[in-house]
Amino acid sequence: MTLKTEEFLLNLGPQHPSTHGVFRILLTLDGETVVKAVPIPGYLHRGIEKLAESRTYTQVIPYTDRLDYLAGMLMNWGYVHAVEKLMNVEVPERAEYIRVIVGELARIASHLVATGAYAADVGGLTGFIYTFRDREDIMDLFEMxxxxxLTPSYMRVGGVADDIPDGFIDKCRQFLDYFPTALDEYNGLITGNEIFQARTKNVAIISAEKAIEMSLSGPVLRASGVNYDLRKARPYSVYDRFDFEVPVGSKGDCFDRYYLRLLEMEQSAKIIRHALDQLPEGPIKGKVPKVIKPTAGEAYAEIESSKGIMGTYVVSDGSTNPYRVHFRRPSFVNLGYLDEMLKGWKIADAIAILGSIDIVLGEVDA
Amino acid sequence: MENLFVSMAAGIRSLLGSGGLSEWATDFLVMFLKLGAILVYILVSALWLVYMERKVSAYMQCRIGPNRVGPMGLLQTTADIGKLISKEFIIPKDADKKLFLLGPILIFMPPLAVFAVAPFGKGMVAIDMNIGVYYFLALASLSTVIIWMAGWASNNKYSLIGSMRVVAQMVSYEMPLILSIVGVIILTGTLNMSDIIHAQENVWFIFLQPLGFLIYLIAAVAETNRAPFDLVEGESEIICGPFTEYSGMGFAMFFLAEYANVVLVSVMATTLFLGGWLAPFGLTFIPSWIWFLLKVYLMIFLFMWFRWTYPRVRVDQLMEFGWKVLVPLSIANIFVTGIGKYLYHSLGW
Amino acid sequence: MNPKPLEEIIEELKTRYPGIEVAESGSGSITVTVDQLVAFMREIKEKYHFNYLTNVTGVDYRDYFEVVYNVSIVEQPHMLHIKTRLDRHNPVVPSMVPIWGGAIWQEREVYDLLGITFEGHPDLRRILLDDQWEGHPLRKDYQWEGGRES
Known part of the structure; x- marks a missing residue:
């Protein structure tokens, strides 16, 4: 007698504890094994690009906070960077340094969420609380x-909104001094755990060629061994003045993608320390007219966000509102390869793989 | 203190006897009272264990945990149960109504039935059954069927996946669980729990059967569906497994039953490996039943510690670990124990 | 691998494809006609190793559509900004998925929000909006009735 088995469909999401928001994957399952996966994004689509067309250039900044809401600073930066390129504005040195400091803090905060949420995805809830505990310090700094x-809207075209308040630098240094102990804790609790390694090593390996071919970016790309970090490859702002390394993975599996973030946090902390040491005096805003009215034209600029390459395309028709704004959102592009990655793995792996890409739905759905 | 409960039972018995009841009716009533007391203990214990779990997890996660309802939050779970009772019990439209309702009703049955034979202290065993260990193993696996039934009746894909995992997991981990106990049975030559405890008067079996204890511990975590073997619930993958569709008190029953099961396997671990109610280092001035409960809660704390430290294993890794590691190891353990016992006897140590 | 400077590459491309327009500033901005697009893209990928397609988007200029591609080289600072104009009444452009797989979701997004059809795309469906959605919101003539105002 032969047993007849049948495949079945499982709707993972849009309401599901581990899709990091309202993301839906339609899985075709053979028992617990994924045969086919169809990712369906769009449940958080707010039409930010359309909304931007009816706002002034400055009014768009708060909307960018809501793209990758775990690293709002970096999203602000990506947008103002493109507008500055469009208008040919010189950003004062002090402002650039402040941007680097808050940008790297935001990167650490975002990676902390990614690390903790990944631990929770794999089933270890305690790791989640640990990383969130330390993220609070960064949130406090942002509040200062x-x-x-969460949604700082701190950057402005030509600089930043406000100068560094008293006590910020000391508090920031305090956090940096404490941070290595926190990383040790994560390594002890999450990275070193046998079960965690068994769950993540050799799962969903992405080859370097495939990663480039599929336009993946950020830790997902670098975990496959591709050394492509815009802060090094095409230094913007003042990143060419800092001494830091770009960690790369060797295998491209879930573990590498996870561990790379821990290494990147270390480097970010190093950059912040340098920036605090070198922080020059001076103005925090360049010569920008009160009403921003760029001449007709277009500009595309990219920065390295915590999830990957964040690009902004701005078209001006000479009015006070942008004619068209487009955001190249790294999580969105990285997800394009998800369907292939999930094939052949178990349901539990599907969650681990999705978590290792580290998506934020605000960014995916814009 | 030592004989608090034993003399209480004797007092009630003589009271009933002087009341003119026949021998048979007295026995029946006393037995009924004993079982009732155990029932109350299990339910209250399950309730407080939820609180304990929340506190333990909170301290492990640098939090404070419940601290608002009652002194130190001690009444938190009581309030939770009150809330859950007052909530609507939703039965999905396409669910198998009878089975769906039967699940939460039956889920408490296996652990309660097993507790009847557990020796809580010197002379404190409701039914001193001569096949106690066997009875425990036979009944403990019953909950598999009930959970599977609940998942199947829910008519939900997540529940179904969870139910299938229950069956697969229980079948693979029942095996090493039973085999790990065989070592103890070889050493004592009895299935009676009181006798097994008496056999540990000189040395606890955890020292004679360290491997057996380890295998029992791992298999017990899997039996109770707790992390790192909580695939059945696996909230980050399949929401809540077989209990996904349950709400209100139905959900609470499954939730509490999990703790009853934790108490159960801890009681068994204490009885079989930790010397039951025997006092260590001759500290006999502390009553035996306090010693027993201390050991049980130590085991429970261990289970909680596991849960809040480890991530979850994957379903195929779980099976592999069960069949390819635990089963061979437990068989080897039996083999070594047998040889050891033979040598012990033939050399006349 | 050390690629040629961007200016040299653009000069070479200019001689090989006389139809292209190059913006004067060093922005690397090139406008290509639709019928030349595939050959052009293939060439920059195979000959000049532009192996990384970062961005695909479109703009509605009321008279015509413009599709914008940003192509760069991994581990290098180079970037080309390639544009192509489409007829507004029949917006069809060849898909870049066969050349750079990474275009798959971005082209779906452009299709969804601007209604530009990518020929040869393996899975051209709406991605952010509902499958039954009418119209394409990022077009300048898009009108929507309802919501808070109505």
Whole structure:
């Protein structure tokens, strides 16, 4: 007698504890094994690009906070960077340094969420709380500097909104001094765990060629061994003045993608330390007219966000509102390869793989 | 103190006897009271263990945990149960209504039935059954069927996946669980729990059967569906497994039953490996039942420690570990124990 | 691998494809006609190793559509900004998925929000909006009735 088995469909999401928001994957399963996966994004689509067309250039900044809401500073930066390129604005040195400091803090905060959420995805809830505990310190720093914790809207075209408040630098240094102990804790609790390694090593390996071919970026690309970090490859702002390394993975599996983030946090901390040491005096805003009215034209600029390459395309028709704004969102592009990555793995792996890409739905769905 | 419960039982018995009841009716009533007391203990214990779990997890995660309802938050779970009772019990439209309702009703049955034979202290065993260990093993696996039934009746794909995992997991881990106990049975030559405890008067079996204890511990975690073997619930993958569709008190029953099961396997571990109610280092001035409960809660704490430290294993890794590591190891353990016992006897140590 | 400077590459491309327009500033901005697009893209990928397609998007200029591609070289600072104009009434452009697989979701997004059809795309469906959605919101003549205002 032969047993007849049948494949079945499983809707993973849009409401699911581990899709990091409202993301849906339609899985065709053979028992517990994924045969086919169809990712369906769009449940958080707010039409930010359309909204931007009816706002002034400055009014778009708060919307960018809501793209990757775990690294709002970096999203601000990506946008103002493109507008500055469009207008040919010189950003004062001090502003650039402040941007680097808050940008790298945001990168650490974002990676902390990624690390903790990944531990939770694999089933270890305690790791989640540990990383969130330390993220609070960064949120406090953001609150000091911008008045908001999650959605700072801190950057402006030509500089930053406000100068560094008293006590910020000391608090920041305090955090940096403490941070290595926190990383040790994560390594002890999550990275070193046998079960964690068994769950993540050799799972969903992406080859370097495939990663480039599929336009993956950020830790997902670098975990495959491709040394492509815009801060090094095409230094923007003042990144050419800092001495840091770009960690790369060797295998391209889930573990490499996870571990790379820990290594990147270490480097970010190093950059912040350098920036605090070198922080020059001076103005924090360049010569930008009160009403921003770029001449007709277009500009595309990219920065290295925590999830990958964040690009902004701005078209101006000479009015006070942008004619068209487009955001190249790294999580969105990285997800394009998800369907292939999931094939042949178990349901539990599907969650681990999705977590290792580290998506933020605000960014995916814009 | 030592004989608090034993003399209480004797007092009630003589009271009933002087009341003119026949021998048979007295026995029946006393037995009924004993089982009732155990039932109350298990339910209250399950309730407080939720609180303990929340506190333990909170301290492990640099939090404080419940601290608002009652002194130190001690009444938190009581309030939770009150809330859950008052909530609507939703039965999905396409669910198999009878089976769906039967699940939470039956889920408490296996652990309660097993507790009847557990020796809580010197002379404190409701039914001193001569096949106690066997009875425990036979009944403990019953909960598999009930959980599977609940998952199947829910008519939900996540529940179904969870139910299939229950069956697969229980079948693979029942085996090493039973085999790990065989070592103890070889040493004592009895299935009676009180006798097994008496046999540990000189040395606890955890020292004679360290491997057996380790295998029992791992298999017990898997039996109770707790992390790192909580694939059945696996909240980051399949929401809540077989219990996904349950709400209100139905959900609470499964939730509490998990803790009853944790108490159960801890009681068994204490009885079989940790010397039951025997006092260590001759500290006999502390009553035996306190010693027993201390050991049980130590084991429970261990289970909680596991849960809040380890991530979850994958389903194929679970099977592989069960069949390719635990089963061979437990068989080797039996083999070594047998040889050891033979040598012990023939050399006349 | 040390690629040629961007200016040299653009000069070479200019002689090989007389139809292209190059913006004067050193922005690397090139406008290509639709019928030349595939050959052009293949060439920059195979000959000049532009192996990384970062961005695909489109703009509605009321009279015509423009599709924008940003192509760069991994581990190098180079980037080309390639544009192509489409007829507004029949917006069809060859898909870049056969050349750079990474275009797959970005082209779906452009299709979804601007209604530009990518010929040869393996899976051209709406991606952000509902499958039953009418119209393409990022077009300048898009009108939407309802919402808070109505």
């Amino acid at each position: 500097i911008s008045g908001a914790r």
